[in-house]
Structures are given as structure tokens and as C-alpha cells.
Amino acid sequence: MLPPLRAIPTFSDADYRAALARWETRTKPSGSLGRLESLAAQLAGIQACPLPDAREKRVLIFAADHGVAWAHPEISAYPATVTGQMLQNFKSGGAAVCVLAGQTGATLAVADVGVGERNATRDFSREVAMSDEDLMHAWAAGTDAAASLLPADVLALGEMGIGNTASASALLCLLTGASADETVGRGTGVDDTGLRAKRDLVAEAIALHAPNVTDTWGALRAVGGKEIVALCAAMIGAAHERCAVVVDGFIVTVAALAAVRLAPGLKPYLIFAHRGAEHAHERALSALDAIPLLELGLRLGEGSGAVLALPLIEASARLLGEMAGFADAGVDTGRESRVH
Amino acid sequence: MLPPLRAIPTFSDADYRAALARWETRTKPSGSLGRLESLAAQLAGIQACPLPDAREKRVLIFAADHGVAWAHPEISAYPATVTGQMLQNFKSGGAAVCVLAGQTGATLAVADVGVGERNATRDFSREVAMSDEDLMHAWAAGTDAAASLLPADVLALGEMGIGNTASASALLCLLTGASADETVGRGTGVDDTGLRAKRDLVAEAIALHAPNVTDTWGALRAVGGKEIVALCAAMIGAAHERCAVVVDGFIVTVAALAAVRLAPGLKPYLIFAHRGAEHAHERALSALDAIPLLELGLRLGEGSGAVLALPLIEASARLLGEMAGFADAGVDTGRESRVH
Numbered sequence: 001m002l003p004p005l006r007a008i009p010t011f012s013d014a015d016y017r018a019a020l021a022r023w024e025t026r027t028k029p030s031g032s033l034g035r036l037e038s039l040a041a042q043l044a045g046i047q048a049c050p051l052p053d054a055r056e057k058r059v060l061i062f063a064a065d066h067g068v069a070w071a072h073p074e075i076s077a078y079p080a081t082v083t084g085q086m087l088q089n090f091k092s093g094g095a096a097v098c099v100l101a102g103q104t105g106a107t108l109a110v111a112d113v114g115v116g117e118r119n120a121t122r123d124f125s126r127e128v129a130m131s132d133e134d135l136m137h138a139w140a141a142g143t144d145a146a147a148s149l150l151p152a153d154v155l156a157l158g159e160m161g162i163g164n165t166a167s168a169s170a171l172l173c174l175l176t177g178a179s180a181d182e183t184v185g186r187g188t189g190v191d192d193t194g195l196r197a198k199r200d201l202v203a204e205a206i207a208l209h210a211p212n213v214t215d216t217w218g219a220l221r222a223v224g225g226k227e228i229v230a231l232c233a234a235m236i237g238a239a240h241e242r243c244a245v246v247v248d249g250f251i252v253t254v255a256a257l258a259a260v261r262l263a264p265g266l267k268p269y270l271i272f273a274h275r276g277a278e279h280a281h282e283r284a285l286s287a288l289d290a291i292p293l294l295e296l297g298l299r300l301g302e303g304s305g306a307v308l309a310l311p312l313i314e315a316s317a318r319l320l321g322e323m324a325g326f327a328d329a330g331v332d333t334g335r336e337s338r339v340h
Numbered sequence: 341m342l343p344p345l346r347a348i349p350t351f352s353d354a355d356y357r358a359a360l361a362r363w364e365t366r367t368k369p370s371g372s373l374g375r376l377e378s379l380a381a382q383l384a385g386i387q388a389c390p391l392p393d394a395r396e397k398r399v400l401i402f403a404a405d406h407g408v409a410w411a412h413p414e415i416s417a418y419p420a421t422v423t424g425q426m427l428q429n430f431k432s433g434g435a436a437v438c439v440l441a442g443q444t445g446a447t448l449a450v451a452d453v454g455v456g457e458r459n460a461t462r463d464f465s466r467e468v469a470m471s472d473e474d475l476m477h478a479w480a481a482g483t484d485a486a487a488s489l490l491p492a493d494v495l496a497l498g499e500m501g502i503g504n505t506a507s508a509s510a511l512l513c514l515l516t517g518a519s520a521d522e523t524v525g526r527g528t529g530v531d532d533t534g535l536r537a538k539r540d541l542v543a544e545a546i547a548l549h550a551p552n553v554t555d556t557w558g559a560l561r562a563v564g565g566k567e568i569v570a571l572c573a574a575m576i577g578a579a580h581e582r583c584a585v586v587v588d589g590f591i592v593t594v595a596a597l598a599a600v601r602l603a604p605g606l607k608p609y610l611i612f613a614h615r616g617a618e619h620a621h622e623r624a625l626s627a628l629d630a631i632p633l634l635e636l637g638l639r640l641g642e643g644s645g646a647v648l649a650l651p652l653i654e655a656s657a658r659l660l661g662e663m664a665g666f667a668d669a670g671v672d673t674g675r676e677s678r679v680h
Contacts, residue, residue: 027429028436029417029528033644034617034637077369077674085671089367094664096368103658104651188369189674277374294634296652297374304373311444311651312636318443324434331425334417334529 003139006240008265016045040316054317057106062227064114069163114226138226142233158303170223231255239269248306273309343479346580348605356385380656397446402567405460409503454566478566482573498643510563571595579609588646613649
């Protein structure tokens with residue numbers, strides 16, 4: 001029994017190329033807007049429209065707890081109770097992502113998909129983290145939460161869950177064959193002792209689960225967090241409605257890697273917001289051939305980096321749509337054109 | 341006869357430190373907002389206020405023509421007439437920076453400090469670009485234009501002037517001792533033939549002027565553009581009123597280098613927006629020990645990169661001011677604190 005995968009429409013190469021062609025007629029040297037030019041073209045391909053829009057912005061955060069963090073508190077710099085406390089902080093507007101969403105005019109929603117010790121996953125260092133039913137439930141919650149925010153132009157995704165860098169590291173190991181040494185970092189800032197404990201625990205988990213895991217679903221069930229499963233579902237749900245997905249930091253990027261394994265057509269719908277400070281983030285980005293927009297040394301999660309990238313994404317679409325053309329503005333084009 | 345330098349108030353180390361201390365009490369792991377944390381602290385030091393603001397944003401573009409481009413059109417991908425045409429495009433709202441300023445809620449102003457063949461500088465490859473009077477005039481125009489936009493929290497600076505990457509390259513040579521090979525690039529996208537001509541012309545100019553240039557004023561007079569002189573004046577004028585200055589691409593960065601040589605106290609007032617595609621930009625940034633916020637392959641000028649960085653700058657101040665504290669939000673602090 002596996003969750004249903006929503007169909008993802010084909011990325012429109014024709015609109016992607018139409019957007020690139022339009023850039024050449026805007027009042028600026030060819031290529032001079034750098035990454036913003038390909039970004040707007042990507043939006044055009046996603047929306048199947050040569051003049052894309054990015055003004056309708058949504059932010060969705062999935063929160064869940066991890067049995068591994070309740071059982072082994074030494075692997076995180078924060079106690080597992082902080083997941084629930086931060087859920088309240090999101091609701092009362094005091095968290096970083098709330099401030100950022102407010103500034104950029106994005107609607108923010110938070111979905112509890114397993115917060116609290118009772119609702120947490122099981123300790124993945126000792127057993128499979130989720131039952132089939134847990135997986136189905138988290139997937140449905142992710143699909144529904146995304147659907148409730150659509151239609152929109154752009155969906156920025158974030159997460160909250162004490163212990164979820166450990167879960168993402170283990171998942172990255174199972175998806176790519178990397179070792180725990182290569183994927184485990186300090187997360188929110190665990191000390192040297194905690195870092196060693198976290199590495200050992202992830203290594204144990206990989207030794208336990210790798211022999212039994214045969215596909216991406218199995219990897220998600222074995223070590224995934226419920227918020228990670230919900231993120232995968234939300235990404236595919238957004239792409240189903242031609243909504244661009246903005247990928248935040250390490251955990252969301254690992255979720256994106258899993259989701260692309262499940263649905264390869266998702267890939268062109270993803271915009272990678274930033275390269276974070278967690279060292280394995282780069283490994284996850286590389287596995288997706290992703291070059292993110294920002295590099296600011298962030299390691300907060302909760303979608304903060306994704307929301308910081310929204311103004312750049314919106315700018316790319318506005319520039320393509322609103323800048324004057326050479327002819328309309330009475331501006332001479334460059335030498336190459338003039339010699340004709 | 342030299343332009344008067346407005347006094348720059350001392351950067352407040354106490355407020356810088358107070359801002360850093362406040363970050364430690366906000367609901368996030370220590371240091372997890374990366375560059376945004378030092379950025380907000382920099383604003384605190386600039387404004388001499390522990391809770392800085394960055395909502396009042398201004399964009400100021402200086403436009404001027406260069407005799408070197410009128411005399412040697414082969415050194416630019418665009419004819420010199422484009423400076424005046426783009427001035428109109430700024431006024432009618434069709435240029436990239438207009439779209440970006442509108443999106444971010446920043447007031448945009450454009451100052452003509454020498455547009456048109458009659459008002460252009462002289463050909464710096466043959467003679468000194470500016471008279472003492474020209475220099476004084478451009479400086480006063482820069483000071484006045486900045487003053488007319490203040491008070492404000494943040495001033496983003498840009499430029500327009502066909503030929504001004506050649507001027508900035510020559511100025512960078514005179515200020516740092518670099519060769520024309522090291523400082524000349526393709527600007528708005530000149531072809532190989534044009535690039536060789538541009539390098540040769542800058543090399544000739546350096547051979548002509550270097551023996552006579554004894555200080556920064558002399559370098560500005562010899563090869564500077566009027567918009568570059570106005571940029572220097574505007575930076576110092578903004579710092580005089582404790583307004584942060586956002587530095588755009590190659591030309592504005594070289595202007596910043598000249599302005600810091602004239603007034604070393606300006607340095608902490610500068611925020612570097614982006615690393616552009618012009619290869620010598622990195623050289624100019626290094627001379628200022630500057631690490632910019634963005635790297636998007638931009639090479640448009642007109643302040644576009646500086647305006648793209650404004651949402652990040654505003655975010656840093658909003659986060660510091662608006663995020664909840666651990667105690668108020670009822671969120672447990674990290675392990676280090678809990679063991680007490």
C-alpha cells in the first residue's frame with residue numbers, strides 16, 4: 001500500500017524559450033540580469049505561460065517530532081519539547097519565518113503532522129520510523145495542506161522538528177549511499193560530544209535499515225520524519241497545479257531529492273533558495289544538480305531561506321513582464337544589431 | 341581647490357555589540373541567521389541604535405557621459421547616445437531598476453551629472469578627464485542629490501554611463517597599481533576586438549596619467565567619470581547623516597574604494613550588495629575587504645544589484661526587531677543554557 005502520486009504536467013519548453021527570447025528585447029545588455037533571466041524562464045516553463053507571475057506567494061511549514069530525539073536527547077542542541085513550543089511561536093507570529101513572510105507579503109500556514117512524543121515517529125536507530133499507515137497519513141496531510149494554499153504562483157516550503165537533521169542525514173545516506181560521516185553535521189548547533197553521538201546513531205540506523213530498504217518509499221518509512229514525507233507530498237501536489245516550489249535548507253533539499261526519485265517530472269518545478277551552513281546540504285544539492293540563489297550561512301530551517309529568496313523570484317518575473325523593450329523606449333540596441 | 345568632505349560620525353561599536361547580544365535572545369539557534377545577524381548589527385552601528393530600521397529605502401542613480409566613449413565608440417557594445425536614452429527610460433519607469441525599486445517600495449531618483457556629448461568628460465586616453473571646476477561641480481551634485489533623499493535608513497546607489505566600465509577600470513589601476521589587463525573586462529558585453537581596444541586605451545591612459553597622479557583626487561580628475569565623483573560624494577553625504585550605503589556593481593565599488601581613500605571613516609557605512617560578472621569587480625571588492633550579499637552573475641549596473649539586496653537588508657533589521665525572545669515565547673533555550 002503506497003500513497004497515490006498526483007500527475008505532474010510537462011514543463012513547457014516552448015514558454016521557457018519564449019521567455020528567454022523576450023529578455024533579448026528588454027532594455028538591458030544581453031544576459032546582464034544573470035541568474036534572474038533563467039529564473040523567470042523557469043517560471044514560464046512551470047506556468048506554461050511566456051509572461052509568468054510570482055506575486056501570489058505561499059509559505060508552508062510542516063512540523064513533526066522524531067522518536068530518535070526523544071530517545072537520545074544528546075543528538076540535538078535543543079530538547080524535543082521545542083518542536084511544540086516553536087509551533088506556538090509560528091502561530092503567534094514570533095518566529096523568524098513569520099517576520100519574513102510578513103515583509104514579503106506571503107501567506108503563511110503551519111501544519112502539525114506529528115508533533116509531541118505521542119505523535120512522533122519511532123526511534124529510527126532501533127526500528128523502522130513509520131508504519132505504512134503513518135506514511136500514508138503524513139503523505140495525505142502534505143497533499144491536503146498544499147492544496148489548501150493553491151492556486152498560487154510560488155510555494156515556499158519549510159520544516160520544524162527537533163532531530164530532523166539526523167533524520168535527513170540518514171535519509172541522504174540511504175538515497176545516495178553516502179556514509180554517516182559524510183551526511184551528519186551540527187544541525188542547530190550540537191557540541192562535539194553530541195555530534196559524535198549523532199554520527200554513531202545515524203551509522204547504526206544505516207547498518208540496521210540499508211539491507212532492507214529497496215526503494216525511496218522504504219527509505220522514507222525507515223528513517224524519514226513525518227514532516228519530510230509531507231514535504232515530498234506537498235512538492236508533488238504543488239507541481240500538479242503548476243506552482244513553483246521553493247526549496248529551503250538541508251532537510252527540505254533531502255525531501256526534494258526523495259520526491260524527485262518518486263516523481264522525476266518534479267525536478268523543473270523546484271527552485272533552490274540557498275546553500276546553508278550544514279555541510280551535507282551541498283551534497284544533497286549536488287545530487288539534484290542544483291545551484292541555489294543565495295548563500296548567507298543560514299542554518300535555521302523553518303523555511304527562512306526559502307522566504308528570503310521570494311523577492312528575487314518575484315523580481316525575475318516582474319522584470320520580464322514590466323521592463324520596457326528597446327523599440328518602445330527608443331533605446332538603441334547594441335553594436336551587433338546596429339551593423340545590420 | 342578641492343571639494344569639502346562632510347564629517348562622518350563614528351560607527352557605534354556599543355550598538356553593534358548590543359545588536360549581536362540581542363540576537364542571542366531571539367527564538368532561533370545561536371548564529372543560525374548567518375550573514376543577516378552581522379548585517380543587522382552593522383545597521384545598528386551605523387544608526388547608533390541597538391534596534392535599527394531599514395524600511396525607509398532610497399535609490400539614487402547618477403548618469404553621465406564619457407568623452408572616451410564618444411571618441412572611441414569601439415570600446416563599448418552600445419553607442420554613447422544610449423546614456424541619454426536610458427535617462428529617459430529611468431524617468432518613464434521602463435528600466436530594470438525602476439521595476440525593482442517599485443517592487444521593494446524604495447523611492448527612486450535619477451541625477452544627470454553630465455549626460456550628452458557637450459557635458460561629457462574629456463577623453464581620458466588623451467588628456468585629463470575633468471577640470472578642477474568639473475570635479476567640484478560633480479561633487480556638489482552628488483552631495484545635493486543624496487541630501488535631497490535624506491533622512492533615510494538605506495541609500496542604494498547606481499550609475500549609468502556608456503564607457504564607465506573603462507573609466508572605473510582606469511581608476512582602479514591608478515588606485516591599486518593594477519594593470520589594464522587585470523582591470524578591463526567586457527562591460528555591457530563588448531566583443532573580442534572591442535575588448536582589446538578597451539584594454540589598449542586604458543593602458544595608454546595609465547601610462548599618460550600615472551606619473552602625474554599623486555592622490556585620490558588626482559586619480560578621479562584624470563580618469564574618473566562625473567557619475568563616479570558624484571557617487572563618492574553621495575556616499576560620504578549619506579554616512580554624514582548615519583544612512584547606510586548599499587554598493588552596487590563594479591563601477592560603484594570602484595567609487596567606494598576612492599571614497600574610502602578620501603574618508604576612511606566611510607568604510608563601516610558600506611553594505612556590498614553583490615559580486616557581479618565583470619571580473620575586476622572581485623579585485624575592487626578585495627581592496628575593500630568586502631564580501632557581498634548576493635552572487636547572481638549580474639552585469640547591468642544602474643543600481644539593479646543594490647536594489648535586489650534591499651529586501652535582505654530590510655529583513656535583517658525586521659528580524660532583529662520583531663522576532664520573539666525565548667522567554668516571551670516560552671521556548672526552551674539550548675542545552676548549554678539548560679545545564680545551569
